[in-house]
Amino acid sequence: MTDGDLVFKALADPTRRFLLDLLFARDGRTLTELESELEMTRFGVMKHLRVLEDADLVVTRRSGREKLHFLNPVPIRLIHDRWIDKYTERQASALVELKAELETTDE
Amino acid sequence: MTDGDLVFKALADPTRRFLLDLLFARDGRTLTELESELEMTRFGVMKHLRVLEDADLVVTRRSGREKLHFLNPVPIRLIHDRWIDKYTERQASALVELKAELETTDE
DNA sequence: TTGACATGTGACCATTCGGTCACCTATTTT
DNA sequence: AAAATAGGTGACCGAATGGTCACATGTCAA
Numbered sequence: 001m002t003d004g005d006l007v008f009k010a011l012a013d014p015t016r017r018f019l020l021d022l023l024f025a026r027d028g029r030t031l032t033e034l035e036s037e038l039e040m041t042r043f044g045v046m047k048h049l050r051v052l053e054d055a056d057l058v059v060t061r062r063s064g065r066e067k068l069h070f071l072n073p074v075p076i077r078l079i080h081d082r083w084i085d086k087y088t089e090r091q092a093s094a095l096v097e098l099k100a101e102l103e104t105t106d107e
Numbered sequence: 108m109t110d111g112d113l114v115f116k117a118l119a120d121p122t123r124r125f126l127l128d129l130l131f132a133r134d135g136r137t138l139t140e141l142e143s144e145l146e147m148t149r150f151g152v153m154k155h156l157r158v159l160e161d162a163d164l165v166v167t168r169r170s171g172r173e174k175l176h177f178l179n180p181v182p183i184r185l186i187h188d189r190w191i192d193k194y195t196e197r198q199a200s201a202l203v204e205l206k207a208e209l210e211t212t213d214e
Numbered sequence: 215t216t217g218a219c220a221t222g223t224g225a226c227c228a229t230t231c232g233g234t235c236a237c238c239t240a241t242t243t244t
Numbered sequence: 245a246a247a248a249t250a251g252g253t254g255a256c257c258g259a260a261t262g263g264t265c266a267c268a269t270g271t272c273a274a
Contacts, residue, residue, distance in 0.1 A: 013232075015232085017115065030251090043234065067251070076186065076190050077203050120262075138220070150222090153221075171271060172221070
């Protein structure tokens with residue numbers, strides 16, 4: 001399996017996307033800390049973190065017996081660049097902003 | 108399953124990503140035309156296109172007995188916006204460009 | 215209107231994936 | 245040193261996924 005494949009497989013699971021959300025909000029957390037945010041055993045979370053790490057979406061640093069987890073945004077950017085070229089980028093982001101605007105004025 | 112889930116599930120398969128690549132290169136193709144680019148039965152391709160359509164990554168228009176397929180970049184842009192904020196965007200794209208530059212100068 | 219063409223449905227099967235558990239190692243604390 | 249803490253491995257099982265086929269509908273051309 002190539003690098004790119006790993007990224008898409010990693011993003012396919014809702015638990016793993018939630019882990020990325022947690023790290024996006026605050027970096028450098030340990031497995032145990034992340035586990036406490038999820039209704040799942042430590043082993044499940046560990047397996048998911050492993051997948052994210054293999055995909056290079058999460059990078060880690062050991063500190064004693066702890067392992068700190070950090071979000072790496074580069075693979076996400078590459079997904080964007082694959083199907084949105086420089087010419088259509090303005091359109092796409094404009095549509096996204098328009099949609100967001102319409103939804104907030106609904107409230 | 109929510110809309111976002113469908114997008115990530117859809118992107119998880121290499122055949123579906125290749126279909127997006129084909130449509131990114133040239134829009135408005137029929138099922139039969141796309142099928143000819145793949146080593147898979149028509150039914151397999153149809154199933155994949157259905158998944159992409161449910162995820163809103165591909166939109167279609169009927170024309171007689173043909174069904175034309177178009178790429179929709181909006182969901183891709185939303186993925187980008189979820190984990191790359193305005194402040195780190197410059198960093199991420201800079202890293203991507205740097206990596207591309209290093210790889211091309213290698214040759 | 216008959217036949218060819220383009221697309222569609224439901225069932226089926228092999229493989230992959232998500233999650234848990236028993237068991238294990240390494241580091242810190244008391 | 246002993247106990248507690250943080251992380252890790254391999255096997256296992258139910259559920260979801262990828263791909264194919266028999267069969268069916270709608271559209272176009274001769």
